Amino acid sequence: MALPPAPPGRIVGLYGGSFNPPHRGHLHVARTALVRLRLDCVWWLVTPGNPLKPEGGTAPLPERLAAVRRLAAEPRMKVTGFEAAHGFRYTYETLRFLVTQRPHTRFVWIMGADSLATFDRWQRWRDIARLVPIAVVDRPRFGLAALASPAARTYADARLAERDAATLPFRAAPTWVFLHGPLDSHSSTALRAANGCGGSATPPGPGA
Numbered sequence: 001m002a003l004p005p006a007p008p009g010r011i012v013g014l015y016g017g018s019f020n021p022p023h024r025g026h027l028h029v030a031r032t033a034l035v036r037l038r039l040d041c042v043w044w045l046v047t048p049g050n051p052l053k054p055e056g057g058t059a060p061l062p063e064r065l066a067a068v069r070r071l072a073a074e075p076r077m078k079v080t081g082f083e084a085a086h087g088f089r090y091t092y093e094t095l096r097f098l099v100t101q102r103p104h105t106r107f108v109w110i111m112g113a114d115s116l117a118t119f120d121r122w123q124r125w126r127d128i129a130r131l132v133p134i135a136v137v138d139r140p141r142f143g144l145a146a147l148a149s150p151a152a153r154t155y156a157d158a159r160l161a162e163r164d165a166a167t168l169p170f171r172a173a174p175t176w177v178f179l180h181g182p183l184d185s186h187s188s189t190a191l192r193a194a195n196g197c198g199g200s201a202t203p204p205g206p207g208a
């Protein structure tokens with residue numbers, strides 16, 4: 001799967017996710033980053049599988065890709081599953097590859113507050129923080145945990161004032177910004193539960 005086009009000098013937000021299923025909260029995150037960081041576009045990276053989540057609980061990649069494409073059908077949103085095509089499982093691998101392949105593109109990693117709260121469990125998280133600027137979008141119930149997290153404390157000195165968010169893509173990593181409100185309370189877990197899937201892609205057996 002080819003990478004989306006990115007002419008030299010472009011500012012691209014990288015928004016990785018399981019999107020199992022995608023929802024309006026995801027669109028809120030992508031749009032918030034696009035506007036507040038003045039990005040040229042957002043690439044939605046539909047992961048083959050979050051290494052920290054149990055295998056088997058995630059819908060097949062083609063299904064998630066199709067659903068994300070329907071949700072993010074906007075001019076400056078590009079949806080790709082290129083990580084699976086390259087056999088990338090960890091975000092560090094993805095970022096290392098992209099900054100090497102596209103040295104003239106400015107990349108920013110985008111994630112929600114819940115992801116920052118557990119970022120110190122990601123493979124080579126300090127190397128990720130040293131590779132690209134990071135934008136964190138607040139999420140209901142996770143703001144405090146995110147800002148008190150090991151990763152936030154480790155890089156406390158590298159935190160950019162929110163009023164300067166638009167300068168984030170031009171700053172040398174490590175640098176990050178926490179973007180407060182408005183908030184969106186949608187969640188894939190809640191949607192799966194509402195659809196009767198109970199958080200698992202495997203339907204219960206007879207009599208369950």
Ligand SMILES: Nc1ncnc2c1ncn2[C@@H]1O[C@H](COP(=O)(O)OP(=O)(O)OP(=O)(O)O)[C@@H](O)[C@H]1O
Pocket residue numbers: 016017018019020025026029110111112113114115137138139140184185186187188189190
């Ligand atoms: N409502 C939301 N507000 C802010 N960030 C969000 C929101 N929903 C998801 N995110 C962020 O989007 C990225 C992808 O999230 P993901 O696909 O895991 O959705 P989720 O709703 O968190 O799913 P699940 O409930 O299965 O964990 C993550 O960085 C997550 O922090």
Ligand SMILES: O=C(O)c1ccc[n+]([C@@H]2O[C@H](COP(=O)([O-])O)[C@@H](O)[C@H]2O)c1
Pocket residue numbers: 015016017018019045047049050051052053089090091092115121122123
């Ligand atoms: O690289 C890691 O160790 C790692 C650990 C957890 C999550 N991630 C990435 O974080 C992004 C968000 O994942 P998720 O499941 O919260 O939507 C997605 O791109 C994952 O590949 C990456």
